[in-house]
Amino acid sequence: MNSIPRTALDCQAISEAFLALHERDGFARLPPSSLLHDSVPMSFVMSAGLIQVENDLDEIVAETGGKFAFTQPCFRHFDMQQVGADPTRLSLFHMSAAFHIGSTERETVLPRLWYFLTEVLGLEKERLWITYLDDAEFGRDEASYQCWKTLGIAEERLVGLGQEHCFWRQRSTGQIASDGKKCGPHTEVFYERDVACPACKNREQPLGNCRCGRFVEISNSLFIENYIDDNGKLIAAGTVFAECVLGLERTEMVLRGLPSVYHVRRFDQWREQICMGISCPDLSQQQALNITLDHLSAFVKLTKDGAPAPGQGGRKYIMRKLAREAMNQLLQCKLDVLSLMNALMEDQDQKSLALLQEEYVRFNRHVQLVNKNTRYVSHDYR
Ligand SMILES: [Zn+2]
Structure with a gap:
């Protein structure tokens, strides 16, 4: 060979x-x-x-x-x-x-x-x-x-x-x-x-x-x-x-x-698209980017295989954690989560995009609640 x-x-x-x-x-x-x-x-x-x-x-x-x-x-x-x-x-x-x-x-x-x-x-x-x-x-x-x-x-x-x-x-x-x-x-x-x-x-x-x-x-x-x-x-x-x-x-x-x-090839396109919104990523932004790439690719693959929509308990909870952690990382980088999701999911199956959009609405409510009441800061998404 x-x-x-x-x-x-x-x-x-x-x-x-x-x-x-x-x-x-x-x-x-x-x-x-x-x-x-x-x-x-x-x-x-x-x-x-x-x-x-x-x-x-x-x-x-x-x-x-x-x-x-x-x-x-x-x-x-x-x-x-x-x-x-x-x-x-x-x-x-x-x-x-x-x-x-x-x-x-x-x-x-x-x-x-x-x-x-x-x-x-x-x-x-x-x-x-x-x-x-x-x-x-x-x-x-x-x-x-x-x-x-x-x-x-x-x-x-x-x-x-x-x-x-x-x-x-x-x-x-x-x-x-x-x-x-x-x-x-x-x-x-x-x-x-x-x-x-x-x-x-x-x-x-x-x-x-x-x-x-x-x-x-x-x-x-x-x-x-x-x-x-x-x-x-x-x-x-x-x-x-x-x-x-x-x-x-x-x-x-x-x-x-x-x-x-x-940095493997399967992430190249997404990495490029996310990096367009960050002029010169510092260490914490690079970290955020890595987590986002991993979690979103997992979310898309699991959705394709028939995983349930994000929710409470078991597989649903894992899907929720993947989606929200990725969104949280993008927010930390001060990126527009929704338009980025649209761009990243363009070549993917549309079911993932629809699920992420729905989850983002719920996530946003959660984030606003956190912001309103600073005593309540939690990464517990259940
Ligand atoms: Zn060592």
């Missing part, structure tokens, strides 16, 4: 390259799922996991031989407050994922990933760092460690971390996993950017724990070999699997040398 010019590598191109490579290796390409899924009735799909295919897993395994890949939009409402706090955090983001049901062979997953990152995408090997499980209780993930060594990763770039960093446990049993919670070691790939941060430079903390954005986690490979019972005892899983995921916005950011994930 030829490598692609780095400047051309936006999320869409990276996703296409990831899926094409996996198709070459016998993986079936599946479509993404809606962000509205029965298994998360109060919220939305949060990651590119098995949840999207779990209900039809037997059928899909029969059709694909257990090897399939897809690119999934993910939305994490609990990350909304973190948006803008560092260069890498979005509430709505995209992940490409490849699953191999019935195998946890590192010898196929990790070399393919390494080839993809360094040959297909052309990421510099000397900027990549790897973490793997090395834990007092669960031991060392020897298979991953040896595989990375064989691929030529220098010892000092292979970072062993405990279970709090490199051991995944399913949080709930979900709909169909009646046999316990899945768990297993994972191994992550970080990209090192040119960010002056003494704490990170001197490796005073685990990779990726710092907000500076020097080390950016771009990929994670998970090997499910066990279930864990309520007492923390591991039970060998009947069906093992490997999952390899890639964060698309973060990968585009490091490939194109962008300052943050808020």
Whole structure:
């Protein structure tokens, strides 16, 4: 496979390259799922996991031989407050994922990933760092460690971390996993950017724990070999699997040398339109802009997938928070919210615009109430 010019590598191109490579290796390409899924009735799909295919897993395994890949939009409402706090955090983001049901062979997953990152995408090997499980209780993930060594990763770039960093446990049993919670070691790939941060430079903390954005986690490979019972005892899983995921916005950011994930191509048009109203954005305005881009894009995508109008409780409340936080940020920048919404939504579906206009009327009432009575300042939109 030829490598692609780095400047051309936006999320869409990276996703296409990831899926094409996996198709070459016998993986079936599946479509993404809606962000509205029965298994998360109060919220939305949060990651590119098995949840999207779990209900039809037997059928899909029969059709694909257990090897399939897809690119999934993910939305994490609990990350909304973190948006803008560092260069890498979005509430709505995209992940490409490849699953191999019935195998946890590192010898196929990790070399393919390494080839993809360094040959297909052309990421510099000397900027990549790897973490793997090395834990007092669960031991060392020897298979991953040896595989990375064989691929030529220098010892000092292979970072062993405990279970709090490199051991995944399913949080709930979900709909169909009646046999316990899945768990297993994972191994992550970080990209090192040119960010002056003494704490990170001197490796005073685990990779990726710092907000500076020097080390950016771009990929994670998970090997499910066990279930864990309520007492923390591991039970060998009947069906093992490997999952390899890639964060698309973060990968585009490091490939194109962008300052943050808020500068990826999918935001370009909106960024330009909002910036027209701000002559020279200062730091707090840039922050406001980043939050607005994230929240509005999430609002539009969720609306397209059938999310309810902003309101009270559950999904409605999440929609309200997205809309009002974005509006609040635009107001802080002294921008005309309504005309800006009109301009931004011109190329989007008109349902989002109508919902935002209605919500703005209610939001305005709320803001006026706040202004009238300064004792009452609240960001609680319920
Ligand atoms: Zn740092």
